[in-house]
Amino acid sequence: MAAKVEFQVPALRPYPYVPDLVPDSMKGKGPFVAKPDFQTPLGFPGPLVDNWQEVAIEKMGEMLKKYRSLRVYLDVCVRCGACTDKCHYFLGTRDPKNMPVARQDLLRQVYRRYFTLAGKFFPKLVGAKDLTKDVLDDWYNYFHQCSQCRRCSVFCPYGIDTADISMAAREIMDSIGLGQKYCNEIIGKVYKIGNNLGLPEPALRNTLEGLEEDIQTDIGVPVRFPIDEEGADILLVTPSADFFAEPHIDGLIGYAKVFHQAGMSWTLSSYASEAGNFGMFIGSYENMRQISLRIRKAALDLKVKRIVFGECGHAWRVAYSFLNTLAGPFDFLDPKYPVPQHICEVTLDLIKRGALKLDKTANDHRRITFHDSCNVARGSRMGDKPGGQFFIPREVIKASCNFFYDMPADTIHDQTFCCGGGGGLLTDDLIELRVKGALPRIEALKHVVDTHSVTNMASICAICKSQFTKVLPYYGFKMDMIVSVHQLVSTAIVL
Amino acid sequence: MVLTAIYAISFYLATLILIGGLAYKIIEYARTPAPLKVPTMPAPLTTGGVVVRMFEEVVFFKSLFRSHLKWTWLLGIMFHAALLVILLRHLRYFIEPVWWWVVLVQPFGKYGSFAMIVALLGLLGRRFLVERVNYISNPSDYLMLVLLLVIGASGTMTTFVAHTDIVQFKAFMLGVLYFDWQPLPADGPLLVHLAAVILLMVIFPFSKLLHAPGIFFSPSRNQVDNAREKRHLAPWALAKFETSRGTPPQPSV
Secondary structure: OOOOOOOOOOOOOOOOOOOOOOOOOOOOOOOOEOOHHHHHHHOOOOOOOOOHHHHHHHHHHHHHHHOHHHHHHHHHOOOOOOOOOOOHHHHHHOOHHHOHHHHHHHHHHHHHHHHOHHHHHOHHHHOOOOOOHHHHHHHHHHOOOOOOOOHHHHHOOOOOOHHHHHHHHHHHHHHOOOOEHHHHHHHHHHHHOOOOOOOOHHHHHHHHHHHHHHHHHHHOOOOOOOEOOOOOOEEEEOOHHHHOOOOHHHHHHHHHHHHHHHOOOEEEOOOOOOOOOOOOOOOOHHHHHHHHHHHHHHHHHOOOOEEEEOOOHHHHHHHHHHHHHHHOOOOOOOOOOOOOEEHHHHHHHHHHOOOOOEOHHHHOOOOEEEOOOHHHHHHOOOOOOOOHHHHHHHHHHHHHOOOEOOOOHHHOHHHOOOOOOOOOOOOHHHHHHHHHHOHHHHHHHHHHHHHHOOOEEEEOOHHHHHHHHHHHHHHOOOHHHEEEHHHHHHHHEOO | OHHHHHHHHHHHHHHHHHHHHHHHHHHHHHHOOOOOOOOOOOOOOOHHHHHHHHHHHHHHOHHHHHOOOHHHHHHHHHHHHHHHHHHHHHHHHOOOOOOHHHHHHHHHHHHHHHHHHHHHHHHHHHHHHOHHHHHHOOHHHHHHHHHHHHHHHHHHHHHHOOOOOHHHHHHHHHHHHOOOOOOOOOOHHHHHHHHHHHHHHHHHHHOHHHHHHHHHHOHHHHOOOOOOOOOOOOHHHHHHHOOOOOOOOOOOO
C-alpha cells in the first residue's frame, strides 16, 4: 500500500440510507504488517511462519475451546441479514465484505471446513473454504476494516458480536506472524516506556509542569498536575494523548480543575501513564492482562485508595469490563468506591453534591452535541443503572452548557456509530477507510448542524477525538469542532 | 412392510442423531468458558434481568425487531409461531388419549400451516430479492427453506388435498414409539412429509438450526453486567495465571 492514498471522499447523504453493494471496493493489502521486531515483545512470531496454515488451524481449535463466544457465534448465524446495514464501514464503503455477517463468514468459512462435519463433507453447500493465501489476505484486509464497535451485535437476534470474531481472527494472525504494525508497535511502547505514544517520564513531567504554568498565567490559580505522588487518594489513568494532543489536553486540564476545586488528592503514574489497552484490539488476553497489571502495580506502589479513568473509550471498556478479571481483586483499595471509576462518574457526583461551581454561560458560544463512543456505549457502563454510560456524560455536559442537542435517535446511545478510527485502525495507512467509515456519524452530525446550528461535538474517547480532528476537514467541517467533555467543564468551572 | 420398516428405523436413527447431536453441542457450549464479561450493553444487572432479556429475545425477537428489517422480523415471527402451534398439534399423533389442550390447539395448528408456508415463501423470496441478503446466502440457506417448504406443503396436502388415513398413521407412530410396528399408510404426500422431517432431524445438529440452543449460550445476551462488583474468571485463566485460588496475581515488572 502506498503511503499516499488517493480516493474520493463520499458525498453526504440524507440519513438513513442503505447503499447498493460495490463488491471488492475495499479489497487491498490492508494496513502495514508488523516487522518481526514488533512481534517478539508481544510473544508472537514473525514474519509469517512457513507452516502458517497448520499453525492457524491449530490456534483456531485452541481458541474454540477457550472462548464460548467464538464457538457459539461461528455456529449459530442464520444469515437473516439484520446486521447487513449496521456497520459504518459498510455504509461508507459499500464493500459487501464489510457487512458484519460477511466479515464473520471470512472466519466462519474456515471454521466450517476444518471443524464441522457439514463443511468437511459438503463444503460448497455450506460455504466452507480451505484456508488459502487468498483467504488469509482477505482476513488481514477485512479484519482490519472492523473497529470492534459492536453495533452489529445490538441488532443480531443471537447477539453475535463481530468484534469478538475480528479479535479472534487478529489473534490467530498474530500467532502465525502476521501482526498489524500500528497495534503491535504501540503495545511494545507500553511495555518499554509505559504509554502508547512512547512519551518518556522526563517529557511527561515537563509537559505537566508546563500545564501548571500555563494555567497559573491564564487564570492565576495554582492547579496542580501531580505525578508519582505516593499516598495520593486517587490514581488517574488517562490516555497518553491527553498529555499533548488537541482537544484531549483540554480535557486533562478539565480533570485537574475538577480535582482542584473539589480538594481531592490525586496523582498520575509515570509507570502506568496509559489508559488505552491495545491488547483488546488484537484479541490477546495475555497482552491485555500484561497491560492491565501495570495499573495494578502503579496503584499498589503509589498506595492510592481509588482508581479513576480519564476520557478514553476502549480503555473504559477494558477498565470497566475486564480490569477486575485481568488484574483483580482490588481489595486493597477503598471499598466505598467502584473499581475503577470513570472521570464522568466522579465529576457528576461532585456536581450533584454542589462541590463544583459551574458557569454555563461561559460555554454560550458553543452549541453542543454528544458522540457516544462505541466501546463506552456498548461495552461498558457508568453509574449504578443500565444506560448510565449515556446519561452521565450528557448530564455533565448539560451542567456545563446551556445549548445541548442530541443527534438522531438511531445514531446515539447503544445505536451510536463508531467514529471510524477505533479498534486499532487509527493509523494513516488506513486513512481512506477512516474517512469513509466516519460517513454515517458525519451525516448524523450534519443533521444537527442543519437543524440546531450545532457548533461542536463532544466526546469522551481519545481515539474519537484524534479521528474526528483528522477526518472532519474531509467533509468540510473544522477540525476543532470536536471537543472533550471535560474541556466544556474546564470552560464552565469557576475557580 | 418394507416401507414401514424403512421409515420406522429411519425415525429411530434420526431421533438418536437429533438428541445425541444436540446434547453434544449443548454440552460443548456449556463446557466452553466465556473468559471475559462481554454482554452487549446496556445489560441487566441481575440474573433475573438476564432471564427477562432472554425471554424478550426468544419470544419476541427483540433485537431483530430493532433492525431496519421489519419484514424479516414479521416473517420470522410468523414462521416460528406457526411452527410452534403446528408442532403442538402434532403431539396428537404421539399420545393416546389426546390431552385437552392439544385438542384446543388443533384448528390453529391445522390452518397455521398456511401461515408457515407464506412466511417461508417470504423468507425465500428475500434471499433472491434483497441484494445484501442474496450476497450472504449459501446454497444451504436456500435448501433449508426449501426443505421446510416441502415439509409444510406435503403436510398440508395430507390434511387438505389427499386425505391420509390418519388413524392408521397414528397407529404407525405409536407402534414406532412402543416398538410394536404397525403398517404405515403408503400415501405419497405422507411419505414425502415424513422423509423430509427425518432429514430435518438429521441435519439439525450440524446446521445453522443450532441457533435454537445457541442463543441461550450467547455471552453478549446471557451475561449479567456486574464486572466491577464480581470478579469473573475462566478456569483456564485461573490455572494459567493465578497459581493458587484466592491469591491475587503478583504484578510483574
